[in-house]
Amino acid sequence: MSSRLIATPDTCFWGYLDASEQPVMSVAPGETVTIEAITHHSGDAPDLLMDDGIRAIWDGIAPETRAPGVHIMTGPIEVQGARPGDTLRVELLSMTPRLAYGSNCAANWGLFHEKMGKERITIYELLDPVLADAGGPGFPEFAKPIFGFDFTAMELYTLPGVISEPDESARQPFSRDVRVPVRPHLGVMGVAPEGGRVSSIPPGVFGGNVDNWRFGPGSTVHYPVFHEGAGFYVGDPHFAQGDGEICGTAIEASLDVTLRLSIADDLPVQAPLLRTDTHWYTHGFSGGIDEGVGGLGNAMAMAAEQMLKLMVDRGGYTMDEAYSLASVAVDMGVTQVVDGIVGCHAGVPHSILDR
Template structure:
């Protein structure tokens, strides 16, 4: 295993088969940095245009279509004290007749919130707007957007997501989680960015507490393991990710991927797998703001066969 320390010099607003910035072997570790969703770095300098700029892509030797890329998220650490978010809910998450009552800003402006991010204390405190009694929330750093180059020579915006990953905004993508992506192009070409100091389920305001981050992760490879949608694993759960709109289609993708996982790799019969999911499945909403919504299908590992 080799540890690579990589300092990005350019960023991508699409996931595509772009020239690799670094070639690594399976089991290598990378330490790098991401900018925030507006392209601001650790010094709050605008170093790239906004729109979820991605660091990468990283080429994994030996990765070919039909394989699975394994991403071990080891550390995600905000590297500045300034964070920002939106101060108004997305209109699509409230009843239509309530939309006029949202705190709309003047035309051409957006409602922003500003936060003080204290990594040592493990909290983020709201600075603006000022609210009675203040507001301080625990940090839960995560990656909002990451994944691999898609198939077919596509260049897919970091505003959305699909089988390749992308802008999923799932608050469960934290340090300690292992994520699996299908490989569509030689080398997989892995990108990452859009760090959040914290975020609620669904990203219902259209942003978490957006911040630049230092990230440490290890890339590995499973040859010949073909998956269709992103998968993940924590010490207690398996999970699968579906990205689509409408929301029920995202749920269908995530549920189908979990059924396949249980039947193909854990040896459960269709009746066993589907009866188990019917009574033990858990769902989480990754996001209901982006062009494609994200649903996460989860199952506790304790229900799996020995």
């Protein structure tokens, strides 16, 4: 069975995660759903990044309710039978761009804002405007930056959903023809967190704003469930991002995402666990980038601890064996440094982990 969740003011919530948010759809385990994921940066170039449906979300969700975070979520979706302690399996089947344009913001929360002394918007275009299923034949391989402008709509880019009215005189063409490999993925995805309402910005064991570019077509992500029905949501869609996301954002662009939701009885997890065609990835989160080596080290340690547990529990290694293999066969990386807390990941090839 397959269904579609259209993004509207009634099926989206903006800026927060909250277990009390009522589900807008209920699916049986194993059901396939196509979900419209909307970028909160559509206002950076509304002539290119907005259509009537996106404008309706801007008009229909009051600005004062877009807090305390920034992202637009579509959902939540109830997964029938999901219980606290279960693992939600999310198979990402395909992603299709809604529009052929995306925005990158060198923002006040970026790593080098003080050095740059300003905020800058750069608009990217998919090289092939004829859109097809992501990850398959016909999907554009590259995006290119076409123009940029200094952000002046307000003193700092702090208001979710701000619109920069098109000004051709301020739009400066990019200085050279460069092609960026497209990596469509979801920056935000996960389950309802424990406790009350929280900002959509910091990621956590519930998922949320993990910002791992590997959360794209062909991958499978596993989340621990904390509430009845899981409370699954998607948001923050991207065309491409590098590890670190240092200037503040990826190429923020709306996507239609087709995925399958089920319950993984055989794979208990304590934090987001990713499986790609080649690797398993664990994740860690800790501190802020302003904490320097300490915050980064704690996030990396959490990812490493999750990896060691995975190698023992799933791979069948002893802890001594796992610890040795992790040092010689596991790659550690910085997922992002701009989401309030640092995110790190650890990747192990299938050939090492799988029996």
